[in-house]
Amino acid sequence: MLYRARAGGVRLTIETPEAVRWAGNAIEYLDQRSLPHETIVRRAVSAEQLEDAIRTLAVRGAPCIGVFGAYGVALLRSQIADDAKFQAAVARVRGARPTAVNLRWAVERVLNSKDMLAEAQAIHAEQREVDRRIAEAAAELIERDATIYTHCHTGSLATAGGGTALGTILFAARAGKRPHVFVGETRPLLQGARLTYYELSQAGVDATLVVDSAAAISMQRKEIDLVIVGADRIARNGDTANKVGTYGLAILAAHHRIPFYVAAPRSTFDFDLATGRDIPIEERSADEVAGFGETRSALPGANAYNPAFDVTPNHLITAFVTEYGILRPPYGESIPDLQMRPNMSALLSSR
């Protein structure tokens, strides 16, 4: 642990550290589990520590995990000369979060490069540029004084860039549009309450926290103009895996005739995957459902179903917001169009 600040009852006046940072002989990362109460920066120096950071959600958010994994592979290469041992170490990192496609993608890209550190740094720089372009593309969807519902956390901590869904809201706020944001707390790990509400407050954006099951009455009574969420993996037909609860929100939005947008970079699209049926759903520990932190709600040993993600079928999604603009149905045409675009790496290196 490098760095620690207590927020307690007062507003943090220190600047929030970066989500992920290359530190030569280690990867430094902000431990997102202890936010908003404590700001703790940790160091990962081995495959085991890299894997643990991802698995325990200290590092989270699909794009951020990708950047972290990319630096991780570069770090492991600098440490491990033996190829078989290096491959085994990389496999640990790559397998730490099965649903997040960015991790696999970033790890492969670094593995296939000549200068692994330079490639990881390029992925990080591209992520920042991608997020900026997503936020710009979303501008036409977010009107002045819009009331927006969001779920989980998709801000700068989640992407190691400017954020995807939350990035579009922060961008609108900086443009003077005064959005008001309803934030679903996002049980079981409360990323909405802990991270999104915190990031919005830090940015001075008007926000209201709700329990996830208040989404329906909020849509009915609070004049929500749009829902915007991120994604962990998007199939070729537009079916979208994201934090559990997203699928329900999409059904509720359709019922209330509220547009439902998914903001995600091209790297979150898995063009090899025909539909969402084939996306594996990670199931996490029953303990997460039976309590939060030190507080237990059910007796020990309670039986729980704890899928980390769900899959929203394409027909419930009004549009995708990507760094190449807005994709609308029919996704059978717009997603293959996206696939044909050069990746950000090619775009940036051709400038």
Added chain:
Amino acid sequence: MLYRARAGGVRLTIETPEAVRWAGNAIEYLDQRSLPHETIVRRAVSAEQLEDAIRTLAVRGAPCIGVFGAYGVALLRSQIADDAKFQAAVARVRGARPTAVNLRWAVERVLNSKDMLAEAQAIHAEQREVDRRIAEAAAELIERDATIYTHCHTGSLATAGGGTALGTILFAARAGKRPHVFVGETRPLLQGARLTYYELSQAGVDATLVVDSAAAISMQRKEIDLVIVGADRIARNGDTANKVGTYGLAILAAHHRIPFYVAAPRSTFDFDLATGRDIPIEERSADEVAGFGETRSALPGANAYNPAFDVTPNHLITAFVTEYGILRPPYGESIPDLQMRPNMSALLSSR
């Protein structure tokens, strides 16, 4: 505090005390806030303590609040000779929970009776009989090996009888039907995790706890056969106020073509209320949303929207289960039919 037992890591072997009990110079009640970890029976001896018990949700569940309020009025009458002071004390109790129609109904009934204690005891006995009949009526809806989703808590602790929605499940289990129950934890106060899961486990019924936002994926992947919930207040057209999240569940059930049932006694129907639009929605403290028991999720002072209830429109409700049988649409006919039925008091006294 009369009675206290710690559950800790082991199963409670003591018998659960009754939710509410007349104790001559006090009303004894089980403090539902500390379950399942501790079993604490408290005594209320004044209007202030009666009001606090209801307001803080130590006593909860609309029918249980009704029984508690009925005994409370009898207790206050035995203590306060002055009529104006008595009326002021009763007003405190009656106003402790604005959405629960049973409380107002039970208080009025006791006030208008000759022997207030006998009337409160009759209300309690009728409640037990009503719950038994609701469970019997639901039998035709619950098949052997049914998978059932429920929300909040509607068991014996909620009604001071056998329970409404949860009572139908427990009745089916006792009849050997082996139901499997998905229990939504019911944020912010976690009545599902703390009370429903506990009551099902105590009864040996197979149960799975989920976060509320996993309802949609559960309906999609877990072959849920039906949803059954209770109600706090039902308008003449069938619009139903119940714990926040119920409205969303009804939309999700309709989307997945799963029947959505509301189990509630005739006393929960407010025949004077034309539609759900006129039901006041109690908003509770932001603190409940910004934390989880003692554990805080958001920074202190977070802004939150915390409606205790929502209103499910009649067209999303497949049927009501009452002590007079199953009511199906058109509710414009079946609910006025229910209104014409004698109340349980008349039925029982005519036997």
